[in-house]
Amino acid sequence: MADILKIAFVIVFFVLTLTPGMVIVERRLSAWMQGRIGPDRVGPLGLLQPLADAVKFIFKEDIIPDGADRLLFVLAPVMVLVPPSLGLIVIPFGNRIGDEYLQVANLSVGVLFTMSVLGVAVYGLAFGGWASNNKYSLLGGLRASAQMVSYELALGLSIIAVLMISAGHPNETMGTLDPRAIVERQVKYGWNIFGGGNWLMLPCGLIGFILFFVSALAENNRLPFDLPECEAELVGGYHTEYSSMKFALFMMGEYVGMTVMSALMTTFFLGGWSMPGLNRFLVGSEWWMGLLSVGVFITKVVSILFVYVIIRWTLPRFKYNQLMNLGWKRLVPLALANVMLVAVIGVLTQSPAAAAPKPGARAPIEVVQGGVK
Amino acid sequence: MTLGMTLKKAWLKLAIKLYIPAALNGMRYTLGRVFRKKATLSYPEEVHVPRKGYRGEHRLKKDEVGRMKCVACLMCQTACPAECIQIIGAPSPWPDREKIPVVFNIDMLKCIYCGMCEEACPCDAIELTPTFTKVCTTREEKIYDINKLLSR
Numbered sequence: 001m002a003d004i005l006k007i008a009f010v011i012v013f014f015v016l017t018l019t020p021g022m023v024i025v026e027r028r029l030s031a032w033m034q035g036r037i038g039p040d041r042v043g044p045l046g047l048l049q050p051l052a053d054a055v056k057f058i059f060k061e062d063i064i065p066d067g068a069d070r071l072l073f074v075l076a077p078v079m080v081l082v083p084p085s086l087g088l089i090v091i092p093f094g095n096r097i098g099d100e101y102l103q104v105a106n107l108s109v110g111v112l113f114t115m116s117v118l119g120v121a122v123y124g125l126a127f128g129g130w131a132s133n134n135k136y137s138l139l140g141g142l143r144a145s146a147q148m149v150s151y152e153l154a155l156g157l158s159i160i161a162v163l164m165i166s167a168g169h170p171n172e173t174m175g176t177l178d179p180r181a182i183v184e185r186q187v188k189y190g191w192n193i194f195g196g197g198n199w200l201m202l203p204c205g206l207i208g209f210i211l212f213f214v215s216a217l218a219e220n221n222r223l224p225f226d227l228p229e230c231e232a233e234l235v236g237g238y239h240t241e242y243s244s245m246k247f248a249l250f251m252m253g254e255y256v257g258m259t260v261m262s263a264l265m266t267t268f269f270l271g272g273w274s275m276p277g278l279n280r281f282l283v284g285s286e287w288w289m290g291l292l293s294v295g296v297f298i299t300k301v302v303s304i305l306f307v308y309v310i311i312r313w314t315l316p317r318f319k320y321n322q323l324m325n326l327g328w329k330r331l332v333p334l335a336l337a338n339v340m341l342v343a344v345i346g347v348l349t350q351s352p353a354a355a356a357p358k359p360g361a362r363a364p365i366e367v368v369q370g371g372v373k
Numbered sequence: 374m375t376l377g378m379t380l381k382k383a384w385l386k387l388a389i390k391l392y393i394p395a396a397l398n399g400m401r402y403t404l405g406r407v408f409r410k411k412a413t414l415s416y417p418e419e420v421h422v423p424r425k426g427y428r429g430e431h432r433l434k435k436d437e438v439g440r441m442k443c444v445a446c447l448m449c450q451t452a453c454p455a456e457c458i459q460i461i462g463a464p465s466p467w468p469d470r471e472k473i474p475v476v477f478n479i480d481m482l483k484c485i486y487c488g489m490c491e492e493a494c495p496c497d498a499i500e501l502t503p504t505f506t507k508v509c510t511t512r513e514e515k516i517y518d519i520n521k522l523l524s525r
Binding site: 029033035036040310313314315 | 393396399400402403404406407408409410411412413415
């Protein structure tokens with residue numbers, strides 16, 4: 001029962017509420033930034049505009065072009081929307097209510113799981129581009145796959161760095177891939193963006209966060225890295241031929257991807273549901289404490305989404321060679337260097353007591369903590 | 374060059390290379406734009422009020438006893454670069470002038486609203502008003518005759 005409630009909350013809030021909310025916020029904010037007013041006719045402050053959009057999308061004619069690969073053409077939007085939604089399930093969106101931890105599935109390899117399902121999303125874009133039987137779509141799909149594969153590397157390496165930060169605290173003997181454990185360590189010691197309680201790690205945390213953020217922008221095909229769908233060159237990239245609800249699914253997939261990335265950033269770097277100064281109201285098992293922790297988490301996620309919007313309407317698009325240069329020649333080496341730096345600092349600052357194997361503890365070589373609930 | 378200047382130069386070079394300070398500055402600017410006054414008007418509720426001296430559709434003026442000021446001298450017709458004014462004169466019923474117009478048509482669709490007719494008029498009889506939103510459904514409606522021009 002509780003599981004169903006949690007799944008319902010994740011789907012209803014993170015997918016079906018945050019996405020349209022994000023759309024309307026983005027449209028209004030971009031309008032304000034450009035000196036316009038934006039959509040303000042449907043509902044109070046134009047808040048029901050996404051609803052009107054959805055109705056319009058549903059009633060539009062659904063066209064499948066001649067010569068399209070019908071199966072892949074239909075499959076592509078699903079492949080874009082489902083993986084990011086799956087990635088949401090391991091993210092702890094709050095502390096706990098009673099004994100129920102506010103996380104749909106507690107996987108001991110949660111980080112790996114999220115990374116792997118997010119990696120699947122690239123198939124959706126590649127399929128969409130290929131199945132459309134259109135040159136521009138194909139180019140968009142190609143660009144999308146090349147870009148996402150390149151930046152996934154930097155993303156993964158910055159995650160390795162953050163995992164090592166949370167493992168490298170002097171009091172800890174083992175690393176963990178469990179998002180909930182990562183958040184709990186941040187509650188105990190401090191946020192990973194500031195080095196997870198070890199002030200020597202501060203630059204590592206900051207660099208890791210910036211690397212993660214830039215790679216996340218590229219992963220989500222957001223400006224300044226929206227080359228796969230840039231309107232000026234490719235008409236619309238991989239979704240040129242899509243219409244009606246299939247196009248809406250592409251859009252939703254994009255926005256859900258942003259939400260997942262923000263949630264991951266919050267979990268890995270910004271302390272998940274914790275908030276310094278408020279932690280004594282958040283750590284308990286009372287129901288209102290649980291709700292408050294959910295509120296804190298959502299606030300963080302929404303703030304990051306807000307930054308996404310500002311970045312989109314500020315920075316111009318990179319050229320493709322610049323994108324690849326940045327990815328392979330700057331971000332990947334920097335991420336590797338960051339991992340090295342974290343490792344060196346971690347080893348140097350580890351206290352002898354923590355380094356010595358404790359009786360009963362598992363050998364420190366075993367990085368993955370068991371999936372104990 | 375002092376050490377301080379060299380350091381500053383090196384720092385600036387690094388900041389440009391890093392791209393992040395410039396990006397943050399740009400984001401601050403973009404965010405500042407959010408709170409500025411919007412250029413768009415919500416049209417049916419808010420109507421644009423033209424500035425003083427705006428050149429909209431014409432009108433013909435009347436003098437203090439209610440007679441039209443125009444004397445059909447054809448100066449405006451001559452001055453008009455778009456040739457949108459058509460005047461046919463007739464002998465005047467009043468002793469202070471020789472002619473008055475019986476036909477005074479302005480084709481508002483040909484008019485370029487340059488204001489040359491207003492400049493050319495020797496007796497200050499024609500004027501451009503700030504009106505710019507008059508709608509019509511046929512081209513003929515947009516050719517304003519003397520009655521319409523006088524009544525505005």
